Amino acid sequence: MLAVGSVAAAQVAPKATATDTAPAPNGEILVTAQKRSERLQDVPIAITAIGNAQLDQAHVNGTAGLTQLVPSLSIKTLVPGENQIVMRGINTGYGLAPAVSYYLDETPFDLRSDGFSGAPDVDFFDVARVEVLRGPQGTIYGASSMGGTIRIITNPPSTAGFDYKAELSSDAPIGGKGLGYDAKLAVNVPLAPDLAGRIFASEEHTAGFSTRVTPVHGYYDITASDPIGKSDDNTSDLTSIRAALRWTPNDWVITPTVSYQNNIANGYPYSDANRPRYEYSNFFTSRNWEQNIVTNLKIEKPLGDLKLISSTSYLSKVAHNTQDYSGTGERYYDGLGLNPPDEIVPMTSYLPKTYRSVVQEVRISKDTPGLLNWVAGVFFEHTKIDEQQYITSPTYVQAASPGYPGDTEFYDIIPWTDKQYAAFVDGTLNLGKVKISAGGRVYHYEQIYTYSEGGLDGDPSANNVTDISSAKTGFNPRFNIDYKPDPNVTLYTTASKGFRIGGVNPSLVPSAGSTCTYQSVFERGFGPDSLWNYEIGAKTQSADHRVTFNADGYRIDWNNIQQAVNSTCGSFVGNFGSARIYGLEGEFHWKIVPGWNLNVNADYTNAKFHSFNPGYAGSFDIAIGQRLINTPRVQASVGTDYNLDLGNDRGARFRIDVQYTGSTPTSYSYTDPTYTINAYTNVNLSIAGHIGKTEVELFVRNLTNAFEQLGASPGRSRNYAEYMVAPPETIGVTVRHSL
Secondary structure, eight states, X not given: OOSSOOSOOOOSOOOOOSSTTSBXXXXXXXXXXXXXXEEGGGOOSOXXXXXXXXXXXXXXXXXXXXXXXXXXXXXXXXXXXXXXXXXTTBOOOTTXXXXXXXXXXXXXXXXXXXXXXXXXXXXXXXXXXXXXEESXXXXXXXXXXXXXXXXXXXXXXXXXXXXXXXXEEEEEETTOSSOEEEEEEEEEEEEETTEEEEEEEEEEEEOOOOEEEOOXXXXXXXXXXXXXXXXXXXXXXXXXXXXXXXEOSTTOEEEEEEEEEEEEEESOOEEETTSSTTEEEOSSOOEEEEEEEEEEEEEEXXXXXXXXXXXXXXXXXXXXXXXXXXXXXXXXXXHTXXXXXXXXXXXXXXXXXXXXXXXXXXXXXXXXXXXXXXXXXXXXXXXXXXXXXXXXXXXXHHHHSTTOSSSEEEEEEEEEEEEEEEEEEEEEEEETTEEEXXXXXXXXXXXXXXXXXXXXXXXXXXXXXXXXXXXXXXXXXEEEEEEEEETTEEEEEEEEEEEEOOEEOOOOOOOTTOOOTTGGGOOSEEOOEEEEEEEEEEEEEOTTSOEEEEEEEEEEEEESOEEEEEETTEEEEEEOEEEEEEEEEEEEEEEEETTEEEEEEEEEEEEEEEEEOGGGTTSSXXXXXXXXXXXXXXXXXXXXXXXXXXXXXXXXXXXEEEEEEOOEEOOSSOOSGGGEEOOEEEEEEEEEEEETTEEEEEEEESTTOOOOEEXXXXXXXXXXXXXXXXXXXXXXXXXXXXX
């Protein structure tokens, strides 16, 4: 668990490239979190940086694994390969913009979430490092970074020489019947003295371990005798390709990149609260398909002491989700007073969704030695979202309305357009041992939302809700003072504001003669939520760089929290209250002796509601002082690795990681105890040996076979919770080779 990430462990790896992704002296990592290259320990913010070697050794292959390396980070898995990120208790929800910004190099994935789409699990095999910035980063990284920012920095092409890195791996979950495997390759090729190319490709198959049980007597009468529909029901396949060129004519740097990811999940890793572990009830296997394509053109040009950078990105994301809604069909059937015994009412939900986003940023910076360093820029983002849902059930539709044409119970079509404009500046005044930093971001966003619905239970009168617009202009400031009493000690304090864009709601349409609950607080355009973060921190390192200890404490005031509200006339999003969050974070790294490292990180998060808009009384079963969801109070991890040099270019490595995650509530609407997921402890173990540039590693994940609940949602009948779970104990082998 290399939380501090300041030391790159020895292992088989590609040659370093002559860029700011290479280690600094003493093996420390350089980061660009503040849009300039700096030594990690000199950056006066709470940041964890993890290099490629650490990611490989810890078997952190994608975003979901970062929780074992980073304090105050929680990740709710929506479906395999798609995640909802929570940092310092700052959450998001269905239909809302993210609360934590997620970047692949220069491209933000700040797309509105739903129940199945979120931040993608980018493959970390060929990344230079991952930077996790905790606390609001709105001045430089804009909307959606109010909880923090995760930056995935890929390895750039290099003209230093031909290079490659390859990996083959296979694993098997205990109790499962299949094998997982992956094959990965990264190749760097110099094409000319000033031109190089790099390509990465991988194919990964994840073995299943959940068992789908068919509820023959219906979802309200689940019995132990219900037959198995399918074992190992939650397999997934991920294909990833990234390609880049780096051209350096004269003093220009031109880097075009393209990234492709195709993820197919057949079934989900569910476990119902009322069934044995890793069993869940579904009439058929649900399926999720997502495809991400990202293109980016980055152009860099030095202008004396200044540096000009232009980044142009195009992001395309397509998602198709097919979900078993038969539990809903059964409830609807009950509503008709029919409910024949021993009958399933098959119902399917199909959600096609597309995102198209164009992002442009131009910035200029000065980071050469001197009295003042600064960065300033402009930003534009234009995103189009086409969201649809079709719920079909021939059995229910014909029972409810005999002779009705078609089998669609309900459909809606919701095209969105989001536009953001921003200008920002951030500067640092260097006064010897003291540095004073301040910055601000002026932003303006506009949204247009069109809504229509139909089907048997659709309301055609809702179709008049077209071209609803919402717009807002605001300012996001940041202030920071840091003091270096010693070259290896940085003390800092900061106050920073974060924000998340708002959105628009369809109108509430009451039935004849009825009124809508919460009509008094309903708004067509719900506003942005925002927060202030007040923080003090210390970064310390021994003179010989063997011991590193970083710690910080913070308070967050989160206002106008966005939350979905269920009215008698449908659901909408409102700004319903405020929360106050207090937290402590710590990271410790010790090079005990050459080749033996100890790493510890821990956090405490006290995140509770502080106030509510009285107009929402009764909409949630929550009270002032109640905890925020998906936020464990305590998380901690300890990891150690020992590297043994056997001579003649041979070596061995042993590693063990222990991670503790505290319990957390997962819902404001469902307060049954089963919706509070339990604390768990995860233990990972690996033993590796290498001869030359070839390494063979044996590993065990979840050594103690802990039942790790990653999230909870209503079960098929909503009488019980359905958990998203991590795999049971898994054993595997990995072979790595590099030039």
